[in-house]
Amino acid sequence: MHICPRCESNRSEVVTRSPVKGAWEVLLCPVCMFTWRTSEPDSITDPAKYKSAFKVNPEDIPNAAHVPPIPERVQDRS
Amino acid sequence: MAYKDFRDFLHTLEKEGQLLTISDEVKPEPDIAAANRALHNLGDKTPALFFNNIYGYTDARIAMNVMGSWPNHALMMGMPKNTPLKEQFFEFARRYEQFPMPVKREETAPFHEVEITEDINLFDILPLFRLNQGDGGFYLDKAILVSRDLDDPDTYGKQNVGLYRMQVKGKNRLGIQPVPQHDIAIHIRQAEERGENLKVAIALGCEPVITTAASTPLLYDQSEYEMAGAIQGEPYCVVKAKDADLDLPWGAEVILEGEVLAGEREYEGPFGEFTGHYSGGRAMPVIQINRVYHRKQPIFEHLYIGMPWTETDYMIGVNTSVPLFQQLKDAFPNEIVAVNAMYTHGLVAIISTKTRYGGFAKAVGMRALTTPHGLGYCKLVIVVDEDVDPFNLPQVMWALSTKLHPKHDAVIVPGLSILPLDPGSDPAGMTHKMILDATTPIAPDIRGHYSQPLDSPLGVAEWEEKLSHMLR
Ligand SMILES: [Zn+2]
Numbered sequence: 361m362h363i364c365p366r367c368e369s370n371r372s373e374v375v376t377r378s379p380v381k382g383a384w385e386v387l388l389c390p391v392c393m394f395t396w397r398t399s400e401p402d403s404i405t406d407p408a409k410y411k412s413a414f415k416v417n418p419e420d421i422p423n424a425a426h427v428p429p430i431p432e433r434v435q436d437r438s
Numbered sequence: 439m440a441y442k443d444f445r446d447f448l449h450t451l452e453k454e455g456q457l458l459t460i461s462d463e464v465k466p467e468p469d470i471a472a473a474n475r476a477l478h479n480l481g482d483k484t485p486a487l488f489f490n491n492i493y494g495y496t497d498a499r500i501a502m503n504v505m506g507s508w509p510n511h512a513l514m515m516g517m518p519k520n521t522p523l524k525e526q527f528f529e530f531a532r533r534y535e536q537f538p539m540p541v542k543r544e545e546t547a548p549f550h551e552v553e554i555t556e557d558i559n560l561f562d563i564l565p566l567f568r569l570n571q572g573d574g575g576f577y578l579d580k581a582i583l584v585s586r587d588l589d590d591p592d593t594y595g596k597q598n599v600g601l602y603r604m605q606v607k608g609k610n611r612l613g614i615q616p617v618p619q620h621d622i623a624i625h626i627r628q629a630e631e632r633g634e635n636l637k638v639a640i641a642l643g644c645e646p647v648i649t650t651a652a653s654t655p656l657l658y659d660q661s662e663y664e665m666a667g668a669i670q671g672e673p674y675c676v677v678k679a680k681d682a683d684l685d686l687p688w689g690a691e692v693i694l695e696g697e698v699l700a701g702e703r704e705y706e707g708p709f710g711e712f713t714g715h716y717s718g719g720r721a722m723p724v725i726q727i728n729r730v731y732h733r734k735q736p737i738f739e740h741l742y743i744g745m746p747w748t749e750t751d752y753m754i755g756v757n758t759s760v761p762l763f764q765q766l767k768d769a770f771p772n773e774i775v776a777v778n779a780m781y782t783h784g785l786v787a788i789i790s791t792k793t794r795y796g797g798f799a800k801a802v803g804m805r806a807l808t809t810p811h812g813l814g815y816c817k818l819v820i821v822v823d824e825d826v827d828p829f830n831l832p833q834v835m836w837a838l839s840t841k842l843h844p845k846h847d848a849v850i851v852p853g854l855s856i857l858p859l860d861p862g863s864d865p866a867g868m869t870h871k872m873i874l875d876a877t878t879p880i881a882p883d884i885r886g887h888y889s890q891p892l893d894s895p896l897g898v899a900e901w902e903e904k905l906s907h908m909l910r
Pocket of ligand 1: 364
């Protein structure tokens, strides 16, 4: 478990490790879908240094606009 | 002249001195994006970059900026690398008229070499990396995506091949941004109205001609594969996908097959876009990948995108201008001379035209707003006379500064559609649009003092010829 630098959830998980052992890991946050590599600059990896304009509040995520909106099912099309 | 596959084109770039191999070790972030940003700051004749020594990887190979300059664009069309832009435009327009060129079908392709159907992990298979600092993740941004019209699957041209940004959001999951003005939005809607998943195939590392056709604003029922054939002057080679009735580019490095999950939306973005702004985060459709196949030691192609100009502007400059040119010529065959819609994907379009009577140029501008591409772009249309080269911005600025009277020549049309990525649109997707008529007024529009235009000394054309030979 790792802290997501963007939304600060603690649910991030490793999705891959570097083919050269020990160089880096790639982490993915299942809450805001942020993805980062542990070898990136700390302005990307450190929750305290992540740019405030790009921070995401987990409470806002369910309210994000749907693009495009999900259309109504049309009966004669199924 | 066709390129056999992606590697064949890279080989040509190398031969022509338009491919720079970076063998020093680079970090995936921020080095690769930084090198590409720096390259774009160095002018419009830059080479492609090939990275083969990337920190943490053993055999990753990444090609970027493959079509990110005018020489590389000329080579894409098989023309000499120093061909002037205006010549590339008219040659592209000439080949565009050879559409459609039927495809050539093959049973197998080089990308069948390695196949993965279990435990797919895109983060393992592809050397993914971040481009801009505010990006929400790692993206596929130069992959083509193939899908079919569900209402009319037998009309070949309604199979769509398009370029869409796709965020890698899980081991076998991608997020896709379907701009409503683009064809993929129609196919997703058809599938979701049925409650069905939409089968798609994604090709990475393609010959530049299909990437060009995929990013050309063709009409909905025009085939990108048949346009790729027209542009390269011989049939384009395709092979069938395995999980769906979709055609794939034979020369690709990597293929992902999967489906857009009906009714699902998931947080995506932001992504640094061609507008020079981040897109913001929104809930977008999701693609699940079920099958991957690729060449051995595949080359991952990607492009840097951000503040213009970047590769995308070279990639879609000429091929955005040509359909507008052709569609305007359909309406005004004897007047339209050339169209430059190269700025920010055609949010600005410059049209050179003859005029038949007073007010004519404004009608040309209004027609541009109602073309299929104009519906999502063409926020500012500048109309200039036939003797102004729309690709020569000093000439365009001369026309604006001397021919335009703001009282008569600035037309604002309120409340039109625009792609939602335009950061000035409000609400997203809505905007006013403007036509600036910088043509010379003619009867019955009699105003200004335009009866004594400057001419040139006699013999200029001969001297141009003579001097250009001496300077070679
Ligand atoms: Zn997060």
